[in-house]
Amino acid sequence: MLNNYDKIANHYDTLSRLVFFKSQVNAQINQLQYIPKGSTVLIVGGGTGWILEELARVYASGLKIVYVEISAKMTALSQKRNYQDNQVEFVNLGIEDFETNITFDVILTPFLFDNFAEQRAVKVFGQLNGYLKTDGLWFLVDFSLHKTNGNWWKRLLLKSMYRFFKLLGIVEANHLVDMNPYFLKWAYQILELRLYYGGFIKAVIFKKIK
Structure with a gap:
């Protein structure tokens, strides 16, 4: 199954920290202070669920959190997290197969779109856009080939990552899709942009303006 991390679920956090130290974690944690009290939150591709404890x-x-994760092993790990008295609904599906009548105050997509080929990325973007309320917040964290500090090592690292995941048969993507034009097209306003790991990680x- 594409974009499913079952094969490395038990080792994913360790692997990511070996390469990126705490950059991936900090990029997500630093956004959480902007979540309004009492929000309805959609998390897509939350991995092992550590983000629930940080929330x-x-x-x-x-x-009220809906947690959509395609990996059954990742979902199982997430269900063991201590999310205090917050209400969490776990949904073990690919986001493309997820349907809901709920509209959300906040959507989190941590390192989601780097898994997808562009056609699927655009489809998922449109789907999630429909789930977010007007004036709602979308927290995007993903890899970026930002111009600062040179691109050669970022391209090399990204190529190595895709090759590794391709060997494991995990991801469908061959290159990084720039999602910024789609947000601009649908009139989203950037409230904050932070770069981590030499600009390779963008938060x-x-x-959503309308």
């Missing part, structure tokens, strides 16, 4: 540090209760908070 609980910000709000120990009052959040953006978008606000």
Whole structure:
């Protein structure tokens, strides 16, 4: 199954920290302070679920969270997390197969779009855009070939990552899709942009204007 990390679920966090130290973690944690109290939150591709415990540090209760993760092993690990008194619904599906009548205050997509070929990325973007309320917040964290500090090592690292995941038969993508034009097309406003790991990791908070 494409874009499914079952094969490395038990080792994923360790592998990511070996390469990126805490950059991937910090890029996500630093956004959480912007979540309004009592929000309805959609998390897509949350991995092992450590983000639920970090959310609980910000709000120990009052959040209604829908947690969509395609990996059954990742979902199982996430269900063991201490998310305090927040309400969490776990959905073990690919986001393309997920349907809901809920509209969300906040959507989190940590390192989601780097898995997809462009056609699927655009489809998923449109789907999630429909789930987000007007004036809602979209927290995007992903890899970026940002111009600062040179691109050669970023391209080399990205190529190595895709080759590794291709060997394991995990991801469908061969290259990074720049999602920024799609946010601009649908009139999202950038509230904050932070770069990590020499600009290779980008964390953006978008606000849906209409």
